Amino acid sequence: MLGPPVLRCMSRATLAVGYDELAALKLLALDGARRGEVKASCSDLADRLDASTQTASRRLQALEEAGYVDREVVSDGQWVTITDDGERVLQREYEDYRRVFEEPADLALSGRVTGGMGEGRHYISLPGYNRQFEDRLGYEPFAGTLNVELDEPSRRARSAMESLDGVDIDAWEDDERTYGSATCYPATLETDDGSYDPVHVIVPDRTHHDETKVELIAADKLRDELTLDDGDEVIVRVAQ
Numbered sequence: 001m002l003g004p005p006v007l008r009c010m011s012r013a014t015l016a017v018g019y020d021e022l023a024a025l026k027l028l029a030l031d032g033a034r035r036g037e038v039k040a041s042c043s044d045l046a047d048r049l050d051a052s053t054q055t056a057s058r059r060l061q062a063l064e065e066a067g068y069v070d071r072e073v074v075s076d077g078q079w080v081t082i083t084d085d086g087e088r089v090l091q092r093e094y095e096d097y098r099r100v101f102e103e104p105a106d107l108a109l110s111g112r113v114t115g116g117m118g119e120g121r122h123y124i125s126l127p128g129y130n131r132q133f134e135d136r137l138g139y140e141p142f143a144g145t146l147n148v149e150l151d152e153p154s155r156r157a158r159s160a161m162e163s164l165d166g167v168d169i170d171a172w173e174d175d176e177r178t179y180g181s182a183t184c185y186p187a188t189l190e191t192d193d194g195s196y197d198p199v200h201v202i203v204p205d206r207t208h209h210d211e212t213k214v215e216l217i218a219a220d221k222l223r224d225e226l227t228l229d230d231g232d233e234v235i236v237r238v239a240q
């Protein structure tokens with residue numbers, strides 16, 4: 001759901017947008033500025049923010065400079081629309097509150113087993129990664145990644161996974177080249193007939209795959225353990 005809090009604070013500070021501006025953005029959204037232009041008056045906004053008209057005006061200006069709203073100033077006020085970036089900021093706040101008030105729901109990614117480029121085997125076996133897998137995941141993975149092509153809704157849920165705290169695998173280098181970092185998210189792999197636990201969704205920093213696929217690692221060959229063939233439906237239940 002969310003990036004690391006420190007990073008988010010830093011980016012707000014750089015843009016001179018803090019919680020005060022966010023409060024103004026929220027009021028604009030409540031007035032409908034997420035769906036289209038709304039007429040905003042600084043004095044009305046000032047009342048609702050319990051601030052002076054000048055302060056309300058400054059907050060709108062800061063929101064515009066940060067790219068969170070588009071504004072057109074007219075003689076009796078201004079027309080304001082929340083931009084896609086503004087919406088993303090509000091969405092992050094919303095996700096925060098969901099985490100506060102809602103029971104943690106399972107993050108289930110569903111899709112079908114698929115073959116890949118045969119490169120997973122090479123990377124997983126490299127000693128620079130292998131040592132870290134043993135230390136940080138507690139097992140030596142089978143040499144390869146089980147690739148899963150996600151269905152449409154799960155492609156969106158995948159980004160929620162990437163905001164969880166995963167296990168970091170560090171970048172390293174040998175005499176010839178550098179190898180990228182990766183993040184591993186603990187999960188259970190389920191089929192109609194059984195399940196395997198633990199697996200890890202591995203998200204390499206450098207990859208040829210896009211967000212429509214995930215790669216899984218585990219101590220055993222999952223195709224054998226769960227008798228999986230290309231096209232079989234699976235659910236990857238990510239721990240939260």
Ligand SMILES: Cc1cc2nc3c(=O)[nH]c(=O)nc-3n(C[C@H](O)[C@H](O)[C@H](O)COP(=O)(O)O)c2cc1C
Pocket residue numbers: 115116117118119120121123124129145146147178179180181182202204206207208209215
């Ligand atoms: C642990 C790990 C590290 C990786 N590091 C790199 C890398 O440094 N550079 C790179 O081009 N791809 C890297 N890859 C990604 C592979 O090139 C490729 O995108 C993917 O793992 C291939 O999977 P497939 O053979 O299952 O299709 C890495 C993959 C894994 C699993």
Ligand SMILES: Nc1ccn([C@@H]2O[C@H](COP(=O)(O)OP(=O)(O)O)[C@@H](O)[C@H]2O)c(=O)n1
Pocket residue numbers: 114115116117118119120121122142143144145146147216217218219220221222223224
């Ligand atoms: N834990 C694992 C890892 C890979 N595999 C499979 O092992 C083979 C080698 O993995 P790979 O990543 O090199 O190959 P592709 O995913 O590119 O086909 C593939 O058939 C994977 O689906 C598995 O069954 N269980």
Ligand SMILES: [Mg+2]
Pocket residue numbers: 116117118119120121144145146147215
């Ligand atoms: Mg693979």
